[in-house]
Amino acid sequence: MTHDEILNRMREIFHDTFGIEPSRVTPQAHLFEExxxxxxxxxxxxxxxxxMTGRRIKPEEFRNVRTVADVIAAVESLLKA
Incomplete structure (x- = not known):
C-alpha cells in the first residue's frame, strides 16, 4: 500500500468507526486533541x-502514536515486517 492508500483507508476507518468527517483526517491531525x-x-x-494489515500491533509500538501521520507510519512499518 502506498502512503496515499493508507491515508484514504484511515479516512474510511475514522469515518466508519468514529463518525469523523474524512476531510478532518489529515496527516497532521492530532488523534486526541483534534x-x-x-x-x-x-x-x-x-x-x-x-x-487491515493482518499483523498484531505491539502496545509499545502504538503508545507513541499521536497524529494521523504516526498511524500511517505504524501501518507502513507493519506492512514491511
Missing part, C-alpha cells in the same frame, strides 16, 4: 489496523 479520540478509541483503532 479528532477527539480517547483511550478506548485508540484500542479500537489498533484493532482496525490489525485487521
Amino acid at each position: 479528532l477527539d479520540l480517547d483511550s478506548i478509541d485508540a484500542v479500537d483503532l489498533a484493532i482496525k489496523l490489525q485487521e
